[in-house]
Amino acid sequence: MTDELLTPEGLEAALRAIGAERYHIHHPFHRLLHDGRLTRPQVQAWALNRYYYQASIPAKDATLMARLPTAEERREWRRRIEDHDGDGSKPGGIERWLKLAEGVGLDRDLVIGTGAILPETRFAVDAYVHFVRDRSLLEAVASSLTELFSPTIIAERVSGMLSHYDWITPDTLAYFTPRLTQAPQDSDWALAYVKRHADTVEKQQAVLAALRFKCDVLWCQLDGLYYAYVAPGLIPPGAFVPEASA
């Protein structure tokens, strides 16, 4: 990383290079998931833990929205919260994730309670919420930019899971369908914002560090799942223990 001022296009290229290296699409747990090499209990552990991330995103977005100065910018960000929380008639992302969790055999109340998630999940997700609350608005917006890379991982996940697990239906994975259009809409706006506002070397470095941080947040969640439910398979005290099943 040099300390020269990048052009907006150079900044975008540097952001995309971070994704190419650090996005959790490269994590072995993701590869096991989309290659069909996880058992149903392992997929349950993933769905259970990932719910805590889904359920925390609107809190993250609300604390960011509170600091956006114009109605136009706040409307843009408010759409993210509506996407996750729903409008009271059609279900939002959190409700759709609950359907996914139920679809893989989890009890709805166990998932909503979040008492059985891994410490790694709780600490990583809370770190994200705190980061967005405590850092500059520019860094907060930049930390959302993992959505630049999410259509690829979603496509891999959905096609891989449908073809490899006969107990997973398109209906169960309905969470992901709207995300394929929502995420690019969100990340287009955030990327343009970052390219416009990161106009000093210091700000550009902060933006790049924010995206690295966010990649760590996603990566760390899969580390925890791998450690607890794949190898060595040591489930921390208090965390979800799958029922014995075939």
Added chain:
Amino acid sequence: MTDELLTPEGLEAALRAIGAERYHIHHPFHRLLHDGRLTRPQVQAWALNRYYYQASIPAKDATLMARLPTAEERREWRRRIEDHDGDGSKPGGIERWLKLAEGVGLDRDLVIGTGAILPETRFAVDAYVHFVRDRSLLEAVASSLTELFSPTIIAERVSGMLSHYDWITPDTLAYFTPRLTQAPQDSDWALAYVKRHADTVEKQQAVLAALRFKCDVLWCQLDGLYYAYVAPGLIPPGAFVPEASA
């Protein structure tokens, strides 16, 4: 866990039962460490990451001390900060940990920079600092009670490491010697405080949850080390990569 009010002695027993189940003395990474089954680079990774915990403890203690109402209580807590930060003449715990890190072959500036630690370490340690800042004073004090169990793990660590690694000297492990007297002094006070102040079922449950949380903070750090440096041995992007060595 019942929801009956415990006697102070019953509360202490419940706290000790949490340690018996969840303290990181039971973690496989600790067992590998004290059994001499880690390589020097793996011990380096442990020392490097654990430094971030050591270096964050005075921040945690300062935010707690700021909320203690009496000079007597603040003096008690201030001693913890002096133990870690030193008095400018004799080295405190942070400086002694740096000696340990240098003793196992790490570069001092790499350790102080904390840029090469695992995301698990950063998120878990930051979660502890935030917990102490954001929760009730009683929960903050209770979260320190893992020190009840630390003399045992220190004794295991020191004797195990000295007998199994010929590249570790008593001098390198000098960090731990004062902790064997400091930790019991600290935990005696904190335990008495908690037994005196947790006088409702709700407060007792909060105290027990705070200790469980703190056990998670310690456990999660060893999860990260195990995952990255033992098995599967996948080091997250940006984290410490040991030099090839025998």
